[in-house]
Amino acid sequence: MNKRGDAIVLVGFMGAGKSSVGRTLARMTGLPRFDTDELVGARFGLTIAEIFEKHGEEKFREAETEALRGLSGMGASVIVTGGGMVLRPENRELLRELGTVIHLSANEETLFARISRRPTRPLLRTENPRQTVSELRAIRSPLYREIADTEVDTSSLSHDEVARRILESIKS
Numbered sequence: 001m002n003k004r005g006d007a008i009v010l011v012g013f014m015g016a017g018k019s020s021v022g023r024t025l026a027r028m029t030g031l032p033r034f035d036t037d038e039l040v041g042a043r044f045g046l047t048i049a050e051i052f053e054k055h056g057e058e059k060f061r062e063a064e065t066e067a068l069r070g071l072s073g074m075g076a077s078v079i080v081t082g083g084g085m086v087l088r089p090e091n092r093e094l095l096r097e098l099g100t101v102i103h104l105s106a107n108e109e110t111l112f113a114r115i116s117r118r119p120t121r122p123l124l125r126t127e128n129p130r131q132t133v134s135e136l137r138a139i140r141s142p143l144y145r146e147i148a149d150t151e152v153d154t155s156s157l158s159h160d161e162v163a164r165r166i167l168e169s170i171k172s
């Protein structure tokens with residue numbers, strides 16, 4: 001495998017706290033922050049929901065991989081990824097090359113409660129979003145774990161606490 005970089009890479013399911021913790025980490029460390037959802041959104045000039053609607057999930061996934069490739073060799077930074085980033089094997093390899101991969105996890109009830117507060121995620125516009133969360137999580141959890149150096153359960157932690165744990169794990 002190629003040499004690993006110096007980025008702190010956040011992966012995990014929707015609602016695990018990746019975006020908020022990414023901002024907190026950037027504030028605490030002074031490192032630049034990149035968010036693949038923001039990069040993809042900016043590229044299309046659309047929200048993620050609009051990209052799914054107009055172009056479909058496959059186009060979104062392609063743009064997601066391109067955004068990740070564009071970050072390769074970025075150096076010390078905080079990289080926030082969308083919950084489905086781990087689905088493609090190529091992405092999983094790229095994520096590990098970028099740096100230390102942190103899996104933000106949470107119990108399903110907490111995830112669902114957080115996700116329900118912001119009902120913008122296209123993949124959860126189903127008849128039974130709770131079941132969809134359960135199914136997607138069953139498929140993805142092993143993939144997050146496969147590539148993660150560290151897992152932090154965010155269920156009952158503040159963003160600051162999660163960020164501090166991540167920084168401690170990187171130091172040790």
Ligand code: S3P
Nearest residue numbers: 013014037048082083084121122
């Ligand atoms: C997705 C998660 C979203 C976003 C898109 C697809 C997924 O990001 O990339 O809606 O497949 O889990 P968040 O994890 O930041 O919600």
